[in-house]
Amino acid sequence: MTVSVTGATGFIGTRLVQRLHADNHKVCVLTRSKSKAETIFPVKNFPGIVIAEEAGWKDCIEGSNAVVNLAGMPISTRWSPEIKKEIKESRIRVTSKVVDLINSSPQGVRPTVLVSATAVGYYGSGTSETRVFDENSPSGNDYLAEVCREWEGTALKVDKDVRLALIRIGVVLGKDGGALAKMIPLFMMFAGGPLGSGQQWFSWIHLDDIVNLIYEALSNPSYKGVINGTAPNPVRLSEMCNQLGNVLGRPSWLPVPDFALKAVLGEGASVVLEGQKVVPAKAKELGFPFKYPYVKDALKSILS
Numbered sequence: 442m443t444v445s446v447t448g449a450t451g452f453i454g455t456r457l458v459q460r461l462h463a464d465n466h467k468v469c470v471l472t473r474s475k476s477k478a479e480t481i482f483p484v485k486n487f488p489g490i491v492i493a494e495e496a497g498w499k500d501c502i503e504g505s506n507a508v509v510n511l512a513g514m515p516i517s518t519r520w521s522p523e524i525k526k527e528i529k530e531s532r533i534r535v536t537s538k539v540v541d542l543i544n545s546s547p548q549g550v551r552p553t554v555l556v557s558a559t560a561v562g563y564y565g566s567g568t569s570e571t572r573v574f575d576e577n578s579p580s581g582n583d584y585l586a587e588v589c590r591e592w593e594g595t596a597l598k599v600d601k602d603v604r605l606a607l608i609r610i611g612v613v614l615g616k617d618g619g620a621l622a623k624m625i626p627l628f629m630m631f632a633g634g635p636l637g638s639g640q641q642w643f644s645w646i647h648l649d650d651i652v653n654l655i656y657e658a659l660s661n662p663s664y665k666g667v668i669n670g671t672a673p674n675p676v677r678l679s680e681m682c683n684q685l686g687n688v689l690g691r692p693s694w695l696p697v698p699d700f701a702l703k704a705v706l707g708e709g710a711s712v713v714l715e716g717q718k719v720v721p722a723k724a725k726e727l728g729f730p731f732k733y734p735y736v737k738d739a740l741k742s743i744l745s
């Protein structure tokens with residue numbers, strides 16, 4: 442299979458491309474910066490990989506069986522009005538371009554699958570400590586919910602004969618990146634207690650599982666529509682911090698203050714401090730085999 446990937450140079454995309462390449466699929470990396478992509482995917486380790494800046498996206502997409510769309514400006518920054526605008530517009534811009542290129546590809550050579558990222562932020566932050574959100578739950582009212590609705594709405598413009606899987610991703614836990622890489626130094630500094638009240642929900646997923654879910658969605662026709670990309674056992678933040686403390690061999694008694702987390706994650710800290718309990722109802726119904734259903738095992742695999 443030939444797969445074009447936007448956001449391929451990011452935390453999730455890099456691992457996905459490695460996996461696709463290792464399994465002998467042909468990969469087109471759709472990027473804003475060829476030189477950056479070439480350092481991540483050097484030709485000696487990734488022979489045959491195609492790296493294309495925007496002018497080359499059309500040819501790549503036309504020759505692909507499937508497209509994975511992961512691009513977007515990171516949200517864990519300080520949110521000035523300009524940055525908020527770019528967080529939303531980067532996602533709409535890239536998704537819109539991908540959808541236009543798929544829709545205008547000639548029949549017969551066009552991709553038949555689009556797997557497009559979105560986020561559990563769709564359900565709204567800080568909404569409830571007791572509610573459980575599945576794929577049928579309504580969207581929230583805050584800024585990130587609005588971003589996700591528009592992002593998904595743009596992907597939904599792909600022609601109906603293209604199978605669309607919208608993956609609402611939770612907080613991805615993996616080595617050397619994502620929220621965990623930023624949280625750990627802070628956690629070590631404060632000896633690692635709960636963040637904020639600790640009662641808020643943390644809907645997480647291991648990097649291997651989100652990559653496997655996207656990978657499966659590429660070839661399995663049952664993977665369509667909205668699919669929550671979260672582990673089956675979300676935890677309260679206090680539990681997450683306890684487990685993190687255990688794995689790191691640190692006591693978990695001093696609370697990490699909200700301001701410290703906001704200092705490293707910016708307003709993007711809201712996804713950690715004001716989370717929601719999201720369950721992967723669709724993935725479970727599809728029988729997706731989660732490698733890391735429990736946060737303790739996920740953290741052990743990442744940190745030990």
Ligand code: NDP
Nearest residue numbers: 448450451452453472473511512513514531560610612613
């Ligand atoms: P990263 O931030 O690691 O990478 C995203 C990629 O998007 C970058 O490598 C870059 O690719 C591209 N990009 C960055 N800024 C812009 C911009 N201003 N305009 C256009 N493209 C840009 O993301 P992740 O791998 O962590 O996540 C992938 C997707 O999944 C993202 O859209 C994210 O919102 C979503 N998601 C991730 C979660 C997580 O915990 N990691 C949780 C929920 C959702 P290049 O420079 O090659 O163009």
